[in-house]
Amino acid sequence: MAFENLSERIQKALKNLTGKGKVSEADINAASREIRLALLEADVNFKVVKDFIKKIKERALGQEVQGSLTPGQQIIKIVNDELTKMMGEEAAKLNKAPHIPTIIMMVGLQGTGKTTTVGKLAKYLMDTEKARPLLIAGDIYRPAAIDQLKQIGDQLSVPVFSEDEKDVAKIVADGLAQAKEAKNDYVLIDTAGRLEIDEALMEELERVKAVAKPDNIVLVVDAMTGQVGAQVAETFDKRLDVTGVILTKLDGDTRGGAALSIRAVTGKPILFTGQGEKLSELEGFYPDRMASRILGMGDVLTLIEKA
Amino acid sequence: GFGARLNAFFAQFRSVDEDFFDELEDLLIESDVGFETSEELIDQLKDEAKLQNAKSHDELKKLIVQKLVEIYDQNGDAAAEKLTYNEGKTNVYLFVGVNGAGKTTTIGKLAQRFKQEGKKVVLVAADTFRAGAVEQLKEWGKRTETEVVTGPVQADPASVVYDGVKHGLEEDADYVLVDTAGRLQNKQNLMKELEKIERTIKKLVPDQPCETLLVLDGSTGQNALLQAKDFDKTTKLTGLVLTKLDGSSKGGVILAIRNEMKLPVKLVGLGEKAEDLADFDAASYAVGLFHGIV
Ligand SMILES: Nc1nc2c(ncn2[C@@H]2O[C@H](COP(=O)(O)OP(=O)(O)OP(=O)(O)O)[C@@H](O)[C@H]2O)c(=O)[nH]1
Numbered sequence: 001m002a003f004e005n006l007s008e009r010i011q012k013a014l015k016n017l018t019g020k021g022k023v024s025e026a027d028i029n030a031a032s033r034e035i036r037l038a039l040l041e042a043d044v045n046f047k048v049v050k051d052f053i054k055k056i057k058e059r060a061l062g063q064e065v066q067g068s069l070t071p072g073q074q075i076i077k078i079v080n081d082e083l084t085k086m087m088g089e090e091a092a093k094l095n096k097a098p099h100i101p102t103i104i105m106m107v108g109l110q111g112t113g114k115t116t117t118v119g120k121l122a123k124y125l126m127d128t129e130k131a132r133p134l135l136i137a138g139d140i141y142r143p144a145a146i147d148q149l150k151q152i153g154d155q156l157s158v159p160v161f162s163e164d165e166k167d168v169a170k171i172v173a174d175g176l177a178q179a180k181e182a183k184n185d186y187v188l189i190d191t192a193g194r195l196e197i198d199e200a201l202m203e204e205l206e207r208v209k210a211v212a213k214p215d216n217i218v219l220v221v222d223a224m225t226g227q228v229g230a231q232v233a234e235t236f237d238k239r240l241d242v243t244g245v246i247l248t249k250l251d252g253d254t255r256g257g258a259a260l261s262i263r264a265v266t267g268k269p270i271l272f273t274g275q276g277e278k279l280s281e282l283e284g285f286y287p288d289r290m291a292s293r294i295l296g297m298g299d300v301l302t303l304i305e306k307a
Numbered sequence: 308g309f310g311a312r313l314n315a316f317f318a319q320f321r322s323v324d325e326d327f328f329d330e331l332e333d334l335l336i337e338s339d340v341g342f343e344t345s346e347e348l349i350d351q352l353k354d355e356a357k358l359q360n361a362k363s364h365d366e367l368k369k370l371i372v373q374k375l376v377e378i379y380d381q382n383g384d385a386a387a388e389k390l391t392y393n394e395g396k397t398n399v400y401l402f403v404g405v406n407g408a409g410k411t412t413t414i415g416k417l418a419q420r421f422k423q424e425g426k427k428v429v430l431v432a433a434d435t436f437r438a439g440a441v442e443q444l445k446e447w448g449k450r451t452e453t454e455v456v457t458g459p460v461q462a463d464p465a466s467v468v469y470d471g472v473k474h475g476l477e478e479d480a481d482y483v484l485v486d487t488a489g490r491l492q493n494k495q496n497l498m499k500e501l502e503k504i505e506r507t508i509k510k511l512v513p514d515q516p517c518e519t520l521l522v523l524d525g526s527t528g529q530n531a532l533l534q535a536k537d538f539d540k541t542t543k544l545t546g547l548v549l550t551k552l553d554g555s556s557k558g559g560v561i562l563a564i565r566n567e568m569k570l571p572v573k574l575v576g577l578g579e580k581a582e583d584l585a586d587f588d589a590a591s592y593a594v595g596l597f598h599g600i601v
């Protein structure tokens with residue numbers, strides 16, 4: 001990876017400071033530029049970075065330096081602990097309806113992976129719960145979006161509901177009626193990608209939500225997203241009160257700082273991660289792995305944990 | 308409008324001091340310019356402001372936009388910034404990029420533009436992998452009344468490219484636009500596949516593709532720099548297409564790419580419709596970077 005290890009950088013920044021015993025203000029100031037840089041390189045939103053560093057400063061200042069650690073390592077440990085904590089619970093689950101069907105609605109910007117993830121979730125539910133899902137094609141705008149979902153449905157032998165109709169809320173209502181009749185236990189609603197500033201299309205989602213009363217509104221976010229990730233997540237959450245997030249394309253070499261931004265601004269759990277284009281490539285979310293990925297360090301942490 | 312917002316921004320600062328440049332740096336970082344490039348830019352702007360003795364906000368405003376354009380310009384060769392077109396030849400454009408960046412849509416938009424210029428265009432559906440990819444390009448073909456060459460499901464993409472380019476040559480097409488499947492730059496086997504596609508084109512026409520365009524999602528963060536480097540290593544890039552600029556993103560990472568690799572942005576995507584495509588213009592881009600700062 002192109003980035004220098006954060007731990008090394010902090011050590012370097014602190015090398016002229018000889019203080020021992022307690023973490024001093026000088027230690028923290030020297031380290032915080034490096035922390036800031038690492039988080040910004042990982043695409044964590046700059047406002048989130050500011051808040052985060054403030055928190056680290058408060059927590060680290062005056063702390064006893066433990067055991068064999070240097071003040072630098074001590075700060076790293078605090079950064080990593082705090083980041084992992086912010087990433088949330090490992091075992092966040094999809095909400096389940098008391099009566100079938102459980103309804104899952106996907107939302108997000110264009111090209112993030114909603115349609116693919118509908119297929120992945122359907123497969124996951126079939127594999128783990130022997131689910132009998134119905135997929136609803138709620139993207140009437142993108143060329144061949146319905147074909148795409150139908151092909152995914154075919155691959156899984158899962159029915160796909162679509163309709164030649166201009167009102168997406170009506171399509172969803174009709175799809176739900178069919179699910180009720182066929183006693184499907186899950187309904188997954190694909191929606192068109194849209195910008196969070198597109199008023200007409202955001203309203204459309206609100207109408208779909210009103211009709212479907214989904215148990216889960218999942219925001220699908222591309223792990224490569226930059227600074228705008230925080231604002232996008234915040235707006236979608238404000239408009240729709242999303243229940244969780246799926247982070248896609250984590251099979252790439254992005255550091256994925258958007259994950260931290262989203263957690264910080266919405267507090268909503270990350271439910272799954274997309275790890276490839278195949279429908280089987282859906283994985284759980286591991287806060288500790290994500291934290292060290294964002295910080296750009298793996299092995300160093302295990303060393304520090306042992307200390 | 309932009310002017311009013313910029314004025315309001317500058318009005319926050321009684322003088323051009325450290326605070327001012329700190330805020331400006333935040334602004335650049337918020338636009339995904341990246342920490343290092345932002346620092347570099349700010350240092351240059353500070354020097355320039357001193358040099359020109361710019362004290363008033365108006366002076367400074369102009370200076371900043373000028374400087375950004377200059378930084379962009381000096382890193383490239385203005386003649387190579389336009390899309391290549393060789394009269395009387397079949398111009399092959401190859402589109403590459405990560406998943407969901409906007410390759411297929413950009414091809415649809417370009418087909419529309421070239422058709423309106425009265426050119427003969429052939430589209431090649433070499434994404435034989437993703438569900439619905441061929442149908443998507445076919446739909447764009449229908450919308451723009453452009454012929455689309457397709458292969459069998461899950462066919463070797465290079466063989467579809469072979470057929471498509473050959474067909475374009477036989478038909479004396481002015482343009483052949485090759486759509487490829489999205490791929491993350493760290494996937495070696497998929498990058499090899501892209502190499503093979505390029506080789507196939509070169510076998511048919513040694514001096515093509517005359518454009519190999521990396522399509523970048525404007526909301527991408529610092530990973531875009533790695534994308535540019537790795538795709539350039541695989542299939543020498545001639546330029547970038549920056550999509551989804553109709554959203555809140557500024558695509559500031561292109562400044563870093565420009566800085567390091569001299570790669571020009573040739574097109575920007577401004578929506579999902581056929582007409583939502585524009586040539587890149589450094590000055591309006593620099594102005595746009597300041598958009599929404601207050
Ligand atoms: N490598 C990788 N690719 C993915 C992943 N998830 C989705 N993709 C790819 O990303 C691209 C976009 O996926 P779609 O499912 O079409 O995205 P979408 O959000 O439905 O797009 P729109 O409907 O246009 O907004 C496709 O090429 C997918 O194969 C993932 O986890 N990893």
Ligand SMILES: Nc1nc2c(ncn2[C@@H]2O[C@H](COP(=O)(O)OP(=O)(O)OP(=O)(O)O)[C@@H](O)[C@H]2O)c(=O)[nH]1
Nearest residue numbers: 110111406407408409410411412489551576577578
């Ligand atoms: N708002 C906006 N959306 C765009 C723009 N360009 C493309 N899109 C949308 O982004 C999504 C993905 O576009 P595609 O053209 O399918 O992207 P791709 O790179 O071909 O995707 P894969 O083939 O799956 O890798 C679609 O929903 C497009 O409508 C743009 O400039 N602005």
Ligand SMILES: [Mg+2]
Nearest residue numbers: 114115139145
């Ligand atoms: Mg979709």
Ligand SMILES: [Mg+2]
Nearest residue numbers: 410411434440
């Ligand atoms: Mg495509």
